[in-house]
Amino acid sequence: MKQLLMLLSILLITIHPLVASIPAGTGGRIESVSLQASGLTCSMCSRAIYKSLLKVSSVKKVEEDIKNSTYTIFFKDQAKVVLDDLKRAVKNAGFSVAAIEVNARFDHTEIAAGAPLHVDDLTFTLTGPLPPAIEGRQRLILLGKDLQPSGGDGEKIYHATLKQ
């Protein structure tokens, strides 16, 4: 019995780090999305975008930086974040999207270039110089022409890099 308890203890100590961490690619949770719009300078145009973003069903709050045409978007609990909805809102206001940054929080997550990384319902592949693992708050900068995902009608995969 004593030997069995010792064996169980050794086993628990051995697997503890694995239990504490999330396996590679399991992912994180979106805290906010920062979006920079293009094609405007005036506050009336900025307000049109602000109002349009607020109309997106998943959006809880928008913080605007008029000077830099940037909007930090926070989402309702349990809401499904669809980046295309945010882009559409900006375009409906009459403007374009210059940049998108997804701010997400990760538990210890191993990452690798080209491997899928899940953040809530979104899937990313990362490029650029990458650490072997990420943890805590991270900023994923979308890449590619018009910030469009690949994947067509199947699973959409956004290409991104980590902002160091």
Place this chain on the structure above:
Amino acid sequence: MKRLLPIAFLALFHQAAAAQELFVFTEPASNMPAKSIGIRMNNWLLNQGHDHPLSYRFLPEVMWGANKNLMLHAEGFLSNRNGYLTGDGFGLYGKYRFYTADQVNRHFRMAAFGRVSLNASPIRQEEIDLTCQNSGYAIGWVATQLLHRQAFSTSISFVQATDNGGGNKFPAAATDKAIDVSLSTGRLILPKEYRNYRQVNVNFLLEVLGQHIIGSDKMYIDLAPAVQFIINSQTRIDLGYKYELYSNMSRTAPNGFLIRIEHNLFNIL
């Protein structure tokens, strides 16, 4: 003096600190946001000469952003030509943005536009004015460049006048076709730095408006400076003055003030 005025205005704009494309006498290539409504109250106070009373024209206007590329306006034409405010007609205006090149704090855009007007007032001038005096239609093209705090815009349109309503025929001796052209610039003066949507924006705008009657040597050129206040990033107050620089055609009231109040309701539809 007439030659000095445009130079003085250009010098003023050159020295100004900062402008935008919300022009007062013309429309830019950009549209209002989709699913939004704008309401305008256009008040014209025009000088008809020493022996005539001031002409007052009131044009209420509703604007609708149908989608991100298409916007539509409907406007009424009222005037005091009978000594009291009379309804003269109405017009419809549509603009389709077909080219967009956006960058941060700048853009280049092009749009096609059209206007149809019905008017029942007597025709007393050679100038063709679809915004208050003539029935007819116009089709045109506009291009706008925004560069940070400065905006430039140009437009050209073909204008066809028809007989006015109420038995007011287009004069047989006059020509019913014209080309309208415009050159506009605007500069954002205040605020120097944006902090919130409650800051009052001040824009200075300067526009050159011209018309050439096709098939003749008749033309006019107007200079139209304006100052614009944007309140709460939602309400516009425009104060403009239209001044005839040159004309060799008959015009009943070429000079006068435009006072406009516009309120926008974003994303209400």
